[in-house]
Amino acid sequence: MIRTVWTSLLLIAPLLLVAAEPAMAATEIIPASALIQPAQLAGELKAAPPTILQVGFSKLYQQAHIPGAIYAGPTNSEAGLAALKAEAEKLPRSSDVVIYCGCCPWNRCPNMDAAYTALKAMGFSRLRALYIANNFGQDWVDKGYPVATGQ
């Protein structure tokens, strides 16, 4: 009996640990497993930066963007999607790619789902989405993570 209880606890322990992690909301399109947190990406910038594509609005990119990020948006429009595909076409499908926007709260962003869907359809197997809960200002710039400006 006691052995059974211990066995059960061991089995559910990983689930309890997962539940203790900070919640990351997936969209209907982007699974939680594809999300990367800002702190993690900031760390990767120092070591092995992925290819980063900003899929939001251009005036946000011009003010501030993640160093090395390529502007490819806004993907809520046909023109923006075409720009994203044109940039992605230059990349090997095995590339480590991170997309981000930060124009609006995560669940209200008009760009991320479209960008994720387009890149998945192109065959990118190592595609991640930067989880920006509120906006790029609060969740990246205000945290002190590196920022570049310009066209």
Added chain:
Amino acid sequence: MHRRRFLMGAGTVGLGNIPAQALQKLTPGMIPPPFSRAGLDGKPVDLAAFNGKVVLLDFWASWCAPCMVAIPHFRDLQARLRGRGFQVIGISMDDSADQARAAAIRLGVNYPVVMGDAKLAIGYGGILGLPVEMLVGRDGRIVSIWRGETPPAIIENAVKASLG
């Protein structure tokens, strides 16, 4: 290759015509940077022309869902409080004026709207997500700044308090 400079944290440098005080945040009590540019209807909009009024600056875009929710409230406030010296000014961060104009017409916007750009946005401390609202008092100083989705009642109460 992209030309770029790096800002660490609070930001110290700019690029091209971007001011050197890049991303230095505005706070209540400060005077907002002046601007004068053509509105979507072609008429000039000069922030200085509204000195002595309570002014609500609304940074928005047509693709921003929370902005679309907020604008009808601002339109309503403008209609109700204009006579008491209240003025809304919209600043669109859309890529094109056509997009902004279509949304403004659709929403029945009854106040001036100008097109924003990166330079103006950086002057305002960075508009790094939408919406952003800024309330300016009769003395020309910033009363409140709201970044992100904000309950309309909070903004209305602040407006009324500033109107006195």
